[in-house]
Amino acid sequence: MMGLWRIHKLMNPFPRVARFTVEVRDFGCLKTALGWTQDPVLDEPYLFEYAGRSDINERRLRDAEVIAGACCNGNPEILLEIGTAAGQTTAIMAMNAPKAAVYTVNIPPEHIRQGGKLVTYAPKLDEIGSYYRSRECPNIHQILANTADWEPDFGPIDVSFIDGCHDAKFVFNDTAMILRYCRPGSILIWHDFCPGLALTSVQKANVCAGIEKLFRKRILRGPIYHLRDSWVGLMVVDQRYAGMGIQARGR
Ligand SMILES: C[S@@+](CC[C@H](N)C(=O)[O-])C[C@H]1O[C@@H](n2cnc3c(N)ncnc32)[C@H](O)[C@@H]1O
Numbered sequence: 001m002m003g004l005w006r007i008h009k010l011m012n013p014f015p016r017v018a019r020f021t022v023e024v025r026d027f028g029c030l031k032t033a034l035g036w037t038q039d040p041v042l043d044e045p046y047l048f049e050y051a052g053r054s055d056i057n058e059r060r061l062r063d064a065e066v067i068a069g070a071c072c073n074g075n076p077e078i079l080l081e082i083g084t085a086a087g088q089t090t091a092i093m094a095m096n097a098p099k100a101a102v103y104t105v106n107i108p109p110e111h112i113r114q115g116g117k118l119v120t121y122a123p124k125l126d127e128i129g130s131y132y133r134s135r136e137c138p139n140i141h142q143i144l145a146n147t148a149d150w151e152p153d154f155g156p157i158d159v160s161f162i163d164g165c166h167d168a169k170f171v172f173n174d175t176a177m178i179l180r181y182c183r184p185g186s187i188l189i190w191h192d193f194c195p196g197l198a199l200t201s202v203q204k205a206n207v208c209a210g211i212e213k214l215f216r217k218r219i220l221r222g223p224i225y226h227l228r229d230s231w232v233g234l235m236v237v238d239q240r241y242a243g244m245g246i247q248a249r250g251r
Helices: 004-011 015-020 027-034 053-072 088-096 109-114 130-134 168-179 202-216 245-249
Strands: 021-024 078-082 101-106 140-144 157-162 182-191 224-227 232-236
Touching (some): 015 021, 027 053, 027 232, 053 088, 053 157, 053 232, 078 088, 078 168, 088 130, 088 140, 088 157, 157 168, 168 182
């Protein structure tokens, strides 16, 4: 007979994610919760396009509100994106923090087989960052690397957007690695963080599984804010979990 714990696990495969996720009604409420005062600049035309069901309820705009909101508040100096692709989000980050340095990492095409399995997009070399180059953002630094064997040589990182390989193992390792370069109050944002869709999307299930493990191993602590209709989760790094790399590298 199936044990009670197994039934519970089947019904609730990510109990810590469920416990720590805070659903936020709208961007105004997120601003209040995080003490933000600034509204981001969000006028890139692609944010208003609808290419299919995944864009329902202005999902692109909701994602961008969270990511750009984190960039235009709190005067961040160093931003990191894992997974550049064409660089649409990179551009939004750079435009909303023009004084910051934005580092964006993408696996080079010739190494794609050494990356994980859940790779939504494998851009050719000239496609990586093509969007942000067309927007002429001077504060972006492109890094070509597989995050499985890459570490930053900069820090502390104020805002990170984690959107590379979506295998649970990569979500876990990318986050744990970034945490070592965070300070208390740094912001982590995961794409495809959407617990309500974890049963129907292998990517979203993997992102939840990676984050569940981070909670289970006590590498992460505290609430993850999920803006309604978005596919992103945001966490403010707790001082107990910010990394050891900071003292060594400093500002
Ligand atoms: C979903 S796309 C990123 C989208 C982009 N962040 C945006 O918002 O427009 C994921 C990207 O991560 C890259 N990627 C996948 N595995 C990676 C790895 N192990 N290291 C670095 N980049 C990786 C892929 O090549 C792809 O371009």
